[in-house]
Amino acid sequence: MTEQVYFFDTTLRDGEQTPGVSLQTPEKIQIAKALAQMGVQVIEAGFPAASPGDLEAVAAIAREVRGTTICGLSRSVISDIEKAEEALKEAERSRLHIFIATSDIHLKYKLKMTREEAIEQVKECLAFAKGKFDEIEFSAEDASRTDLDYLCQIFEVAIEGGASILNVPDTVGYMTPEEFGNKIKYIKDHVKGIDKAIISVHCHDDLGLANANSLAAIKNGARQVECTVNGLGERAGNAAVEEITMALTMRKDIYGVDAPLDTKQFTRVSKLVSKLTGVVVPPNKAIVGSNAFAHESGIHQHGMLNNPETYEIMTPESVGAEKTNIVLGKHSGRHAFEDHLERLGFTLEADKINTLFKAFKQLADRKKHIYDDDLMALVMDNLDRKQAVSLIHHHYKSDEIGFAYADVRLETPDGILEDAAVGDGPVDASIKAVQRVIDKPLHLQEYRMRAITEGKDALGEATVKVECNGRLYHGRGISTDIVTSSVNAYINAVNSIYLTEALELKK
């Protein structure tokens, strides 16, 4: 039987540490369900000790998501383990992911500990964690810059303490493939009891090598990869689940292992994550970028028409990127609507579907053909996000020479407030009006508008980055009216600011 690689998805933990990203619990649950459907074996749902909001989100995912292991991150600190236990108690299968930094630079400057003290701490924590989780993964933070013999020593301690997965993170993204592969081989050859454990890797993309390093590790005996959808994560991000899987699948002749994920869901899950996080996928991104299967040059097109294999190593269908057809219109019934939502991977309660169906009918009045992407946008716009600020009224007027006026009325934590502003165009005026209402130093850093599907009546999706007190916040909004989408995106970002600040007060 062929060996398989286990996929440990950390979109909701490391991915959520992408600058500017903050997901709310209902959004995290939708992503977790999509990941489970896609077939990942482990979902790292968050870091329960980080804040009460994180703990609540991990607990909700543990309660609602089935068919996969739910994992919580924890420092090597007793109170962190207790929080993880509380968060994971309703999981079908639970995993503690406990870590300690092991490189001399981290030990000295961050933990202010000796190597021996770190080993003692790990022993104590594992003894405490034993029996509280279905399985334990131990991570040596900054493993790639850790003295290799000390790394082997601490891994032996972890195995004795009951850890069955040993993770080797390239925390700073410094490794090259051959070097990293050799490290994995060394660990496999030198750690006593390693045959009872699975070697895992967690690679960062600072040098653009996260995927290559992960693959080199697999070639040398690693059997779990930690990765994220679209390669999200701290700084340059993590290894990308879709890229590693397709490399293992297309080049099984080289790697000789199974990557048992449902690859046909990659495009859908990529879009879901991109929309909910507000992080746009570059068009040239492998596998899930919008140009990944586009052939521009005449010579290529000619070859493709004669035989697709001339320039295409895999089909768009294999990753779910085939052209979407018109799915629904004004006369589609509730049943057809519900069927399509299910096919798109959304499992929702009956009253939620009723609300969405109403929104769908309203959209169908304004837009003739409703595509899959429109439906996804509709669902995502109607997830039950907590709202600190919501738009009650918005009105704008503009003339041909670029002068515009806008007024807004908002419900805010300080009551219902309204204001008006003038600007160079309706979007500018509307955003200025919102800024006048919100008593915070807001700076619009980035603004994008794109049509979700084709046609004059397409939904416009606005994404914004707003800076407030030195931090970035993403927001997105959709509507058939681009001024409304822009204001929705801006208010969406403002909501993230309020919610992040509220969580920080609780910490």
Ligand SMILES: [Zn+2]
């Ligand atoms: Zn990381």
